[in-house]
């Protein structure tokens with residue numbers, strides 16, 4: 014059994030479906046009066062966050078606690094990454110404490126991969142977001158949300174997303190969510206289209222298993238789901254686009270645009286939403302927007318991943334992406 | 339005076355000959371030379387080359403003696419077959435005054451493993467704003483003729499123009515680290531398919547090419563000589579080829595690692611592959627080999643960049659850029675240029691000794707292997723095959739990308755002005 018989850022590209026179709034199915038089981042725990050399983054009793058999981066992300070940390074923490082794991086939160090924010098000693102030193106400290114799994118969030122792409130492969134530590138490593146590289150549990154929770162909404166909660170079991178047309182809109186260049194989603198959705202059989210101003214599309218995107226468009230309006234009618242990606246305000250100062258208003262006019266999702274989407278189509282957002290620029294309040298608050306469900310689903314997915322990596326059977330592989338492309 | 343008879347060496351890869359060294363010079367080259375009164379080295383068909391010359395070495399002293407010193411760096415150079423190295427100016431303090439360059443020059447002479455020719459900074463503190471005292475460095479005991487802010491690009495077009503003009507007064511050359519700074523902010527690796535997947539900041543080819551294009555045009559305009567450091571892209575080759583066809587006085591170097599390795603290796607996230615300019619694509623590698631073969635790229639230079647273990651044993655983004663290269667350069671060139679049929683050994687001697695010595699004005703180096711010339715020589719066992727083991731390096735640092743890789747060839751002997759610095763693969 015593989016011990017780490019570093020990249021969404023490491024998951025086979027069967028791994029991914031197993032995680033989604035397991036997450037459905039986990040979701041049922043949340044419906045019980047006592048939301049706890051004894052699965053990881055006596056195991057220690059560390060949430061190692063070199064970068065601030067309260068939402069992701071809390072989601073992992075809730076998942077760990079529902080599985081009865083002992084949880085240590087280690088926030089290394091502000092510790093010097095410039096010298097690079099902190100990651101290795103911290104890893105060795107955790108190793109000495111005998112931890113079973115490390116959930117790591119890091120500002121540098123590849124840091125979780127280094128942690129898993131450099132012999133610094135023996136624990137299972139789960140990537141909770143590294144630089145602009147990957148955020149595999151986010152992609153899994155997004156796929157889980159899509160499967161529930163577009164296939165069905167019970168009908169979805171055992172199923173992938175074959176034939177579903179998913180559009181990702183926004184800052185692709187700096188988005189680990191986009192990279193993870195493209196990989197996973199492709200593995201699950203969906204057709205992915207990226208929509209973005211050309212300045213926010215990475216050079217080299219042509220080898221990705223997806224389409225790229227600069228025109229949001231043309232893609233809306235043929236989308237089963239439209240996922241908005243965060244556009245950070247500082248991108249504007251770096252001249253990625255002229256003004257916030259112009260971005261919003263060309264790539265923001267408002268009521269008129271939502272009306273062009275098929276009736277059943279959903280609007281997704283990994284949060285936190287920048288209302289006004291990426292999405293209007295009207296869209297954000299509509300029942301087609303799944304942002305709140307995505308948060309709840311995140312806990313179920315993370316429970317499933319922890320369960321399968323630490324307790325259960327045959328999930329995730331550890332290699333970097335290339336092999337299958 | 340010591341006499342040494344090197345018996346049966348393929349001089350520049352040709353028919354076996356004997357070479358007699360008498361004192362500091364080559365006394366005779368021929369067949370069946372008398373061994374009387376001479377110590378005999380049986381070359382056994384190994385290849386004899388003029389001592390290699392590296393136009394681009396980082397010796398780190400003064401300031402980062404934990405990475406390398408003039409002593410350890412020149413021992414590494416002798417191990418790799420070098421008899422002269424040009425030491426880059428990005429030390430602490432920066433080699434931007436006569437005092438610092440003289441210190442480095444003297445340390446080289448005292449240690450005696452290899453001649454050290456300091457390179458002077460183009461601008462004060464490598465800051466790109468104010469010309470350093472180029473004339474004073476030239477007139478110092480170090481006799482500096484090559485100037486470079488390597489590690490940083492002289493990106494201000496006016497400063498670059500002035501530097502190119504100014505060094506004409508004493509036949510100097512400006513060696514440019516071509517990297518447009520704005521286009522490479524946050525750059526971690528070659529910008530392309532692999533960077534897009536890995537989510538690492540891209541270092542686009544155009545950031546190198548645009549500076550080279552500008553600088554060859556500046557050199558043409560003011561009638562100066564410019565040298566391009568570690569050229570790494572197919573597009574850069576095209577620009578230099580065009581410039582030369584136009585008669586512009588430009589020379590260029592390529593590193594061994596850019597002749598062999600590609601950005602695919604970055605998928606390992608192992609910082610041993612982190613280098614500036616970054617490893618490029620297969621297409622670039624092939625273009626660089628062709629260009630070195632046809633003379634568009636004049637020389638191989640190592641960009642030997644030692645770093646201590648802790649600066650590489652970390653996550654990619656935090657790691658230092660650079661690789662050591664002095665001890666593996668000739669092996670990589672044998673593998674990429676000789677065994678591919680692109681260059682013969684005379685061609686290797688030209689690209690790794692004659693031309694770099696000529697570009698940098700290294701006295702007594704890069705000379706033909708013939709009677710009356712200084713006995714700066716390197717004997718190479720080209721049949722040797724073995725895995726690279728950094729534990730055996732003379733360099734103080736071990737950041738080689740070739741650990742565990744099989745590379746051909748091994749330098750067995752190096753002579754600096756008739757004195758052996760390396761004997762049977764061991765430092766003398």
Ligand SMILES: [Zn+2]
Pocket residue numbers: 488489490515567568614615
């Ligand atoms: Zn450089």
